[in-house]
Amino acid sequence: MAYExxxxxxxxxxxxxxxxVVYGxxxxxxxxxxxxxxxxxxxxxxxxxxxxxxxxxxEEAPVISSVSSLGAPGSRPPGGGGYGLTAEHHRPGVHG
Structure with missing residues (x-):
């Protein structure tokens, strides 16, 4: 993972x-x-x-996945989709 x-x-x-970057x-x-x-x-x-x-x-796969896992600024869906995090609310006892 990359250092931010x-x-x-x-x-x-x-x-x-x-x-x-160079020596470490x-x-x-x-x-x-x-x-x-x-x-x-x-x-x-x-x-x-x-x-x-x-x-x-x-070998480039770890580099690319490390950086792309952070996401590109223009790659987020409109409306603040963020980092693909979603939340759902379920009433107690209701699953699905």
């Missing part, structure tokens, strides 16, 4: 975030108002995503 950080904090900590192997998602804006990945991760080889073909 608000854009205002990311500005102040950019050098540290770069070090975490982390992936960082920068958010604004809780919505993902960009993802910081190492150049090696980007290379594997853009040019998969037979050996790395399956």
């Amino acid at each position: 950080i608000p854009v205002t904090q990311a500005r102040a900590e950019l050098a540290e975030l770069i070090n975490r 192997g982390e992936r960082v998602v920068v958010t604004r108002h809780g919505k993902p804006l960009v993802a910081l990945v190492s150049a090696a991760d980007l290379e594997r995503l853009e040019h998969p080889t037979a050996e790395t073909e399956g």
Whole structure:
């Protein structure tokens, strides 16, 4: 899973975030108002995503699923569907 950080904090900590990505192997998602804006990945991760080889073909799946599990800002349904969370109210004793 990617590490999330608000854009205002990311500005102040950019050098540290770069070090975490490059040397710590982390992936960082920068958010604004809780919505993902960009993802910081190492150049090696980007290379594997853009040019998969037979050996790395399956390796991009964790990167993609990690980032896409956060959702793209424009991918939410109109009306504030959010992150696909739903709630239903059932009267006591009624199931279905």
